[in-house]
Amino acid sequence: MTYRILQWTTGNVGKKSVHAIAENSLLELVGCYAWSPDKVGRDVGDLCGIGPLGVRATDDVDTLLALKPDCVVYNPMFADVDDLVRMLSAGVNVVTTSEFITGHHMGADRARLIEACQQGGATIFGSGINPGFIQLFAIVTAGISDRVDRISVVEAFDTSIYNSPATEIPMGFGYPVGRPDLPAITEKGSGIFREAVLLVADALGTELDDIRCEAEYAHTTEDLTLPGDWTIKAGCVAGIDVRWKGFAGGREVIEVRGKWTKGQTLEPAWPMDFGYTIRVEGRPTITSTLGFEPPPDFVAETLDDFIMLGLTITAMPAITAIPAVVAAPPGIATYNDLPLLLPRGVLRTASA
Numbered sequence: 001m002t003y004r005i006l007q008w009t010t011g012n013v014g015k016k017s018v019h020a021i022a023e024n025s026l027l028e029l030v031g032c033y034a035w036s037p038d039k040v041g042r043d044v045g046d047l048c049g050i051g052p053l054g055v056r057a058t059d060d061v062d063t064l065l066a067l068k069p070d071c072v073v074y075n076p077m078f079a080d081v082d083d084l085v086r087m088l089s090a091g092v093n094v095v096t097t098s099e100f101i102t103g104h105h106m107g108a109d110r111a112r113l114i115e116a117c118q119q120g121g122a123t124i125f126g127s128g129i130n131p132g133f134i135q136l137f138a139i140v141t142a143g144i145s146d147r148v149d150r151i152s153v154v155e156a157f158d159t160s161i162y163n164s165p166a167t168e169i170p171m172g173f174g175y176p177v178g179r180p181d182l183p184a185i186t187e188k189g190s191g192i193f194r195e196a197v198l199l200v201a202d203a204l205g206t207e208l209d210d211i212r213c214e215a216e217y218a219h220t221t222e223d224l225t226l227p228g229d230w231t232i233k234a235g236c237v238a239g240i241d242v243r244w245k246g247f248a249g250g251r252e253v254i255e256v257r258g259k260w261t262k263g264q265t266l267e268p269a270w271p272m273d274f275g276y277t278i279r280v281e282g283r284p285t286i287t288s289t290l291g292f293e294p295p296p297d298f299v300a301e302t303l304d305d306f307i308m309l310g311l312t313i314t315a316m317p318a319i320t321a322i323p324a325v326v327a328a329p330p331g332i333a334t335y336n337d338l339p340l341l342l343p344r345g346v347l348r349t350a351s352a
């Protein structure tokens, strides 16, 4: 079966989704939504730095839904619940990287999505790399211990080259260190990590008594100029170490931690890892890491080429889920609901 795919926006992650769709023999790009007026009417391949794909971006949602896609790959900066309701109630499945894992941080909007899914017979699934795939990795890892005491997932990256100030400033980057409401800003901006904790708890079959967010900050000692035309002034936040913790029986049982830094001028100078570390504390304790590197034939001509590697692992969990999501019963689907997700259509053989 070939799946008819509608791409929603072509930003950092969306571009990488389009690359993956164009190269996957199971997926056919039939349309693309553009949020920026200057992208409307342009060929999607051109927008994404590959050759023309013969599909032009549009902001006409009715026209896009009339194409009867099997699935929308939804990658906008911010999720628009009205748009999602429109797609789902029209019977179009959605896979998304945009602020959605279980939908629990959405309040009443979660019920609207479920109702739209029921009305249209459609399914919505959300995952990036973190939150998303990395929690699945932790859940799978926990399956080889006969007793689990605590699961921790740590992401550590220097994100200097990530060009999305609109998603990073709400996390707390760029604010003066010591600003009293900084912890509240970070808690709100990283709120999707609450859903990551809930996903792991659900996989363990446990109810949590409490979920808490704690954060520590490092500031830059020099002004930092970053992609996307923004500057972090000296004395302002250029490192965030945020920990979302789930408690059961009065004990911390789950931690989802993000440690993101920008540049070499941090105070304190945090030691940095690169990648993801999963630790399942129990009998036995299992530690696994997930890192990534370019393929041997990789030629980086620009900084963007490097950035694309990190964005590939953000885009792909949603793309890989498409066949399972299309086949799933209507409603919200998480990793805990879907069968094993198979990497179909990506193998490059010698004759390909």
Ligand SMILES: NC(=O)c1ccc[n+]([C@@H]2O[C@H](COP(=O)([O-])OP(=O)(O)OC[C@H]3O[C@@H](n4cnc5c(N)ncnc54)[C@H](OP(=O)(O)O)[C@@H]3O)[C@@H](O)[C@H]2O)c1
Pocket: 008, 009, 010, 011, 012, 013, 014, 033, 034, 035, 036, 039, 075, 076, 077, 078, 079, 097, 098, 099, 127, 128, 129, 130, 131, 132, 163, 164, 165, 166, 167, 314
């Ligand atoms: N879970 C994970 O691992 C993970 C990691 C990274 C990012 N993400 C999430 O993935 C999503 C996409 O990230 P990104 O870095 O690709 O974002 P981005 O490039 O900053 O923005 C994506 C697109 O959103 C559209 N857009 C711009 N301003 C908007 C606004 N005010 N309201 C709605 N849409 C707007 C634009 O669409 P056009 O292209 O049509 O102009 C833009 O290209 C975000 O929600 C981000 O938080 C998840």
